[in-house]
Amino acid sequence: MNISLINLAYLVASVLFILGLTGLGHPRTAVRGNLIGAVGMLIAVVATLVDRRIISYEMIVVGLVVGATIGAVLALKIQMTAMPQMVALLNGFGGGASVLVAGAALIEVGLLSGKPPTQLTVATAATGIIGAVTFWGSLVAFAKLQEIMPGKAVLFRGQQVLNALLGLIALVIGAWVVVFPQTINAYWGLVAVSSILGILLVIPIGGADMPVVIALLNSYSGLAATATGFVLSNNVLVIGGSLVGASGIILTRIMCKAMNRSMVNVLFGVMGPVEGQTTTADEIYAGRIKSATSDEVAMVFDAARRVVIVPGYGMAVAQAQHAVRALADLLESRGVDVEYGIHPVAGRMPGHMNVLLAEAKVPYDKLKELDQINPGMEQVDIALVIGANDTVNPVASTDSSSPISGMPIIEVEKARTVIVIKRSLSPGFAGIPNPLFASDRTLMYFGDGQKAVLDLISALKAA
Amino acid sequence: MDALIIVLTIFVLAMFVGFEVITKVPPTLHTPLMSGSNAISGITIIGALLSAGTQHTLLTTILGLIAAIFAAINVVGGFLVTHRMLGMFRRKD
Numbered sequence: 049m050n051i052s053l054i055n056l057a058y059l060v061a062s063v064l065f066i067l068g069l070t071g072l073g074h075p076r077t078a079v080r081g082n083l084i085g086a087v088g089m090l091i092a093v094v095a096t097l098v099d100r101r102i103i104s105y106e107m108i109v110v111g112l113v114v115g116a117t118i119g120a121v122l123a124l125k126i127q128m129t130a131m132p133q134m135v136a137l138l139n140g141f142g143g144g145a146s147v148l149v150a151g152a153a154l155i156e157v158g159l160l161s162g163k164p165p166t167q168l169t170v171a172t173a174a175t176g177i178i179g180a181v182t183f184w185g186s187l188v189a190f191a192k193l194q195e196i197m198p199g200k201a202v203l204f205r206g207q208q209v210l211n212a213l214l215g216l217i218a219l220v221i222g223a224w225v226v227v228f229p230q231t232i233n234a235y236w237g238l239v240a241v242s243s244i245l246g247i248l249l250v251i252p253i254g255g256a257d258m259p260v261v262i263a264l265l266n267s268y269s270g271l272a273a274t275a276t277g278f279v280l281s282n283n284v285l286v287i288g289g290s291l292v293g294a295s296g297i298i299l300t301r302i303m304c305k306a307m308n309r310s311m312v313n314v315l316f317g318v319m320g321p322v323e324g325q326t327t328t329a330d331e332i333y334a335g336r337i338k339s340a341t342s343d344e345v346a347m348v349f350d351a352a353r354r355v356v357i358v359p360g361y362g363m364a365v366a367q368a369q370h371a372v373r374a375l376a377d378l379l380e381s382r383g384v385d386v387e388y389g390i391h392p393v394a395g396r397m398p399g400h401m402n403v404l405l406a407e408a409k410v411p412y413d414k415l416k417e418l419d420q421i422n423p424g425m426e427q428v429d430i431a432l433v434i435g436a437n438d439t440v441n442p443v444a445s446t447d448s449s450s451p452i453s454g455m456p457i458i459e460v461e462k463a464r465t466v467i468v469i470k471r472s473l474s475p476g477f478a479g480i481p482n483p484l485f486a487s488d489r490t491l492m493y494f495g496d497g498q499k500a501v502l503d504l505i506s507a508l509k510a511a
Numbered sequence: 512m513d514a515l516i517i518v519l520t521i522f523v524l525a526m527f528v529g530f531e532v533i534t535k536v537p538p539t540l541h542t543p544l545m546s547g548s549n550a551i552s553g554i555t556i557i558g559a560l561l562s563a564g565t566q567h568t569l570l571t572t573i574l575g576l577i578a579a580i581f582a583a584i585n586v587v588g589g590f591l592v593t594h595r596m597l598g599m600f601r602r603k604d
Binding site: 061062068069072075078081082083085092097099101104105108110111112118119120122126128131135139141148151155156159160167262266270274276280281282283284285286287289290296297298299302390398399400402407409413414415 | 514515518521522525526528529530532533534535536537538539540541542543544545546547548549550551552553554555556557558559560561562563564565566567568570571572574575576577578579580581582583584585586587588589590591592593594595596597598599600601602603
């Protein structure tokens with residue numbers, strides 16, 4: 049087909065991508081928005097398939113069928129609690145594909161016209177670096193979230209020096225690729241070094257910092273596609289990639305703000321006990337912890353009119369979202385007002401809690417953000433904390449030497465009664481004790497999230 | 512050089528559009544936003560298809576094939592899982 053017509057189809061695809069993402073701006077239009085984006089992708093693929101330069105369709109069919117099958121099986125089988133892993137994996141595949149496409153383009157142009165233009169070589173080097181970091185970084189993130197490797201931060205002496213050195217080597221080889229593009233092995237050398245860099249950049253990041261990394265890798269996978277667009281001088285790649293790049297950057301910024309940490313601090317800083325910290329867990333907890341049974345907790349609920357449920361990663365681990373929904377239903381049937389307070393970094397990726405609660409059929413308009421839930425907290429009879437810790441730790445605003453100092457929290461300590469469902473008094477990701485657990489208003493209801501909620505429901509029904 | 516300026520212009524403008532559009536997405540949709548936008552980054556699939564189909568050398572064909580598989584996982588998996596997730600979001604009934 050005429051190259052202008054193909055480019056016109058790419059323009060239509062680009063517009064559909066933008067309209068699709070606009071549709072994701074509201075739950076009512078989001079399903080349609082996603083479909084519009086998919087139609088845009090279909091148009092771009094079909095337009096490419098009619099390109100006259102294509103001489104054989106065998107490999108194309110094989111690639112599409114194999115990839116689409118794997119993708120479809122993953123998408124349909126994956127559990128909602130495993131969504132962070134899934135997104136990490138998808139980020140990685142996008143980045144990996146870009147690396148290979150840029151490599152193939154470098155070889156092809158070298159064969160056809162001898163010396164490739166500078167735009168192509170610079171963009172190829174950029175794709176090699178960003179794409180390989182994305183691919184391997186995402187695989188490490190996946191392995192951590194899937195608990196194939198330890199989820200906690202892996203640290204060793206000289207890590208940052210090594211990373212800086214690898215980054216420098218990658219840049220030098222990148223310059224080599226630009227100056228001597230015919231030596232294709234230089235490109236694969238660049239990819240190899242960037243791969244190691246990708247692994248090393250993600251292994252020191254653990255647990256609650258995962259949302260930031262996933263958002264950042266999301267951004268990288270987009271930027272890798274953009275760089276590939278520069279390699280191929282293809283506008284739809286540039287536009288599609290940029291939209292994703294921008295999206296990832298925005299999410300990264302939101303996550304960092306929600307932890308009151310800079311991106312540099314998340315990526316290179318280590319969160320841990322601050323030097324000279326004086327208050328130990330024992331000093332805070334000793335003699336002040338009030339533990340309650342399901343019957344005692346049920347009695348407190350009998351008198352409640354307003355309840356706010358605050359979930360954390362523990363709810364995902366315990367798969368307690370359905371039990372939580374059942375509890376909320378029971379309370380609402382008794383005339384209790386139930387809402388949910390969702391911290392931006394609760395869970396392991398942006399919006400993790402929202403998806404889990406949506407799976408349990410909790411209406412999304414009951415899920416409130418920090419700014420919406422905190423102002424009315426004094427009027428709340430019970431704040432029910434399930435598997436959250438650092439995101440409800442009042443130390444964030446009282447102790448300036450704390451590692452979570454300045455982090456916005458859900459101010460459950462202002463509620464009339466706080467009930468915390470937790471396995472033990474073990475600290476959260478920040479590794480610090482939580483004075484909330486020792487507060488006069490707090491009842492600790494120890495146990496597995498799911499079982500504890502189900503026991504509470506039985507106790508409420510029996511009373 | 513002119514061609515570069517054109518692509519660069521498109522890149523910068525697309526970033527601005529991206530910032531404008533994504534800023535309006537509410538936190539409750541951040542996970543579907545990530546998986547859905549991620550599917551869009553699979554647009555690199557069209558470069559993969561070209562390499563797999565033009566078959567300049569055996570190496571570029573194989574690179575194109577593997578890239579096509581990766582990108583198709585990204586595209587199909589991304590859009591489908593987003594669709595599945597968004598189907599669960601509902602208002603008070």
